[in-house]
Amino acid sequence: MSSETPTKTPEAAAVPPSGPAPVKKVPRGHKRLLTRRDRITLGFMAGVPTVLHVALVWVTALASIALAFTSWDGIGFDSIKWVGLDNFQQLFTDNPQFWPALQHNVIWFVVLICIPTPFGLFLAVQLDKNIRFSRVYQTAFFLPVVVSLAVTGFVWQLVYNPDTGLINSLIGANKPGHYIDWIGDPHLNLWAVLIAASWRHTGYMMILYLAGLKGVDPSLREASSLDGANEWQTFKNVIFPTLRPTNTVVLVVTIIEALRAFDLVFVFNKGAQGTELLSILITNNIIGESSRIGYGSAIAVVLLVISLVVIIPYLIATFRKERSA
Amino acid sequence: MSTLTTTAPPPVGPGKPRAPLRPARILLHVFLAGTSLAWLAPLLWAAFAALRPYAETSDKGYVSWPDTLNFDNFKNAFTQSDMLHYFGNTLIIAVPAVLITLLLSSMVAFYVARFDFRLNIALLLVFTAGNLLPQQVIITPLYRLYLLIDLPGITMSGKLYDSALGLVLIHVAFQSGFCAFVLSNYMRMLPHELTEAALVDGASVWRMYWQIVLPLCKPAMAALGTLLSIWIYNDFFWAIVLISTGENMPITSALNNLSGQYFTDPNLVAAGALLTAIPTLIVYFVLQRQFVSGLTLGANKG
Numbered sequence: 240m241s242s243e244t245p246t247k248t249p250e251a252a253a254v255p256p257s258g259p260a261p262v263k264k265v266p267r268g269h270k271r272l273l274t275r276r277d278r279i280t281l282g283f284m285a286g287v288p289t290v291l292h293v294a295l296v297w298v299t300a301l302a303s304i305a306l307a308f309t310s311w312d313g314i315g316f317d318s319i320k321w322v323g324l325d326n327f328q329q330l331f332t333d334n335p336q337f338w339p340a341l342q343h344n345v346i347w348f349v350v351l352i353c354i355p356t357p358f359g360l361f362l363a364v365q366l367d368k369n370i371r372f373s374r375v376y377q378t379a380f381f382l383p384v385v386v387s388l389a390v391t392g393f394v395w396q397l398v399y400n401p402d403t404g405l406i407n408s409l410i411g412a413n414k415p416g417h418y419i420d421w422i423g424d425p426h427l428n429l430w431a432v433l434i435a436a437s438w439r440h441t442g443y444m445m446i447l448y449l450a451g452l453k454g455v456d457p458s459l460r461e462a463s464s465l466d467g468a469n470e471w472q473t474f475k476n477v478i479f480p481t482l483r484p485t486n487t488v489v490l491v492v493t494i495i496e497a498l499r500a501f502d503l504v505f506v507f508n509k510g511a512q513g514t515e516l517l518s519i520l521i522t523n524n525i526i527g528e529s530s531r532i533g534y535g536s537a538i539a540v541v542l543l544v545i546s547l548v549v550i551i552p553y554l555i556a557t558f559r560k561e562r563s564a
Numbered sequence: 565m566s567t568l569t570t571t572a573p574p575p576v577g578p579g580k581p582r583a584p585l586r587p588a589r590i591l592l593h594v595f596l597a598g599t600s601l602a603w604l605a606p607l608l609w610a611a612f613a614a615l616r617p618y619a620e621t622s623d624k625g626y627v628s629w630p631d632t633l634n635f636d637n638f639k640n641a642f643t644q645s646d647m648l649h650y651f652g653n654t655l656i657i658a659v660p661a662v663l664i665t666l667l668l669s670s671m672v673a674f675y676v677a678r679f680d681f682r683l684n685i686a687l688l689l690v691f692t693a694g695n696l697l698p699q700q701v702i703i704t705p706l707y708r709l710y711l712l713i714d715l716p717g718i719t720m721s722g723k724l725y726d727s728a729l730g731l732v733l734i735h736v737a738f739q740s741g742f743c744a745f746v747l748s749n750y751m752r753m754l755p756h757e758l759t760e761a762a763l764v765d766g767a768s769v770w771r772m773y774w775q776i777v778l779p780l781c782k783p784a785m786a787a788l789g790t791l792l793s794i795w796i797y798n799d800f801f802w803a804i805v806l807i808s809t810g811e812n813m814p815i816t817s818a819l820n821n822l823s824g825q826y827f828t829d830p831n832l833v834a835a836g837a838l839l840t841a842i843p844t845l846i847v848y849f850v851l852q853r854q855f856v857s858g859l860t861l862g863a864n865k866g
Contacts, residue, residue, distance in 0.1 A: 285675040288668035295737035296694040302705035379600035387798035393837035450860035
C-alpha cells in the first residue's frame, strides 16, 4: 500500500490510518472538499460492483454451505429439510464416485506440476536466450492457451478416436479387434485427458516464466559467468532463486487449474468411468436427471474447503507484502 | 509493483548482440522447431481432416495422401449448423460482459486506490478471493437463484435462467475480481498530485475518475479487455449449466451439440471446432502484446 497521503472518505476521516504512520497528515479539508454528491457518487461506484459480486459469488458460496446440510428437491421452499451431516456421511461412505474423483483431482495437480510446469520453465529459459525465431516458437507453444478448452477437447478427440484418430492410425491399432480406446478405457482415459491438459498448461507456464525471467537482473548473470559458472550452475544457483515470486504464482495457478478442471473431461466423456472429477460430480447433480441439491452442495463444500486452504494463505501473503510495499 | 512493468511480451532485447551460431545453438533450434511442430500437430491434424471429404477418408483411411482438399466441410459446418447464429449469441454475451466488467471493476479500483483507507484491503480481498474460487463451488445455489428470478418481457425465457443477461451478470460478477485487483494496483501508481489538484480545483469525484484516472489506465484496460474477451468467448461451463435452450447457446456449447449431432462425420466436427477457434486466434494474433501482458499482470505478485 502506498504510504502517500490518501484522499479519504468522510467515514474514515476520524480514524487514523493503519499501517506506517503517514508523514504528511491527511488534510482535514478533504472531507469538506467532497460534496454530498461526491459521496453519493463514490457510494455507487464502490457499491454497485460490490453488491453484484458479493450477491452472485459470496452469497451463493454461503448458500452452498447451508444447503449442504439440507435435503431439497428444488420444488418449493417447503421441501427444504435439515438433515445435518447426512449428505457428507453418504458422500464419504456410499458414493462410489467421490473418492476416485478426489483422487483424480489430486493426480491432475501432481501431473501438471511435475510435467508441463518444469517443461514450460525449460522452454522459457531456452527462449529467453535471445535466439532467432523466438516469437515463432513462443506462438506455437502458446496457441493452445488461446483456444477454448472445449475446442481443445474436440481437437484431441480427433487424435484419440479409436478408428479414425491420429494415434491409432499411426500405430496400426485402428482395425476392429485391435482398437485402443483411449477415451473409453477407464485405465487410459484419465492419462489421455491429462496429455491434452498438459499440452495447454505448458504454454501457460512458459509465458509466466518468461515474464519472470525478464525481471532477472542481467548483472547477476554476468557476475555468475565471470565466476566461471556453467549454464546449469547459473540457473540453479542464481536464476531459479530469483524466480521465487513466479514460482508461488505458478503453484497457486496450477492448484486452482487442477480444482477447476472440467471442460476437457466434459467434452471427452462427461466424466464417466475413469475420469470423474469433483467439478463433474457437482455439475451432474444439476444438469443430470436427478436434482439432489443438498448432496451436490455437499460436494461443492468439499471443493470450497480445499480451495480456501490454498487461496487464503496466498492472499494473506500477497496483501501483507502489498501493505509493506 | 513489478506487475505493471511487464507490459510487453518477453521479446528479444534489441540492445543485446546475438551470439554467433554455435553447434549448441543449432541443436537448440532443431529441438525448438521439432517441439513446436509437435505442439501444433493436433491442430494441424484437425485442419487436415477438416479439409478432406468424409467419403474419401472413410475409404482410404485418415493417414493417407489426400486426393481432394477443399473447404466443403467448413462451408457445411457453417451453414448446416447455423454457426453464424451462435457466433451472434456469443457476441451479445461477450461484448456487454467485457465492457461492464471493465467499467465496474475500474470504479471499485478507483475507490479502493484513491479513497477509503480502512475498508480497501478487505474489499479487495473479497473481490480477489471470489475470482479464485472454482466456479462449481457456487453453481448449485446460483442455478436455483436464476430459476427463481422472474424477468417477464426482459428475457426470452422470462427468467434469468436460460438468458444472455444471466450469463452477462455472472461473467461480470466473477471476472471483476481479477480486474479490480489489477486496476487498483495500477491506479495506485499514478501520482496523487493529479487527483489532489483536481479536488482542490473543485472537480467532482466522477470527473476525476472519468476524465483524469481512466484515460491514464488505457494500457491496463486494453490488456484486461483482450484477456476478458478471450476468456468470456471461451467460456463453456456457465453456458452449459445456465443455458438450456439450444437456440440461446453461445458458440462453444453449441459446438458440443453439433458434435453430438454429427458424430458420424468427424471431418465436419473438426471443421466446426476450428471455425469456433478462429475468432480467438484472430484476437490473439492482432492483440498478442495486450494478451500476454494481461496474463502476466498480477502474476509477478506474491
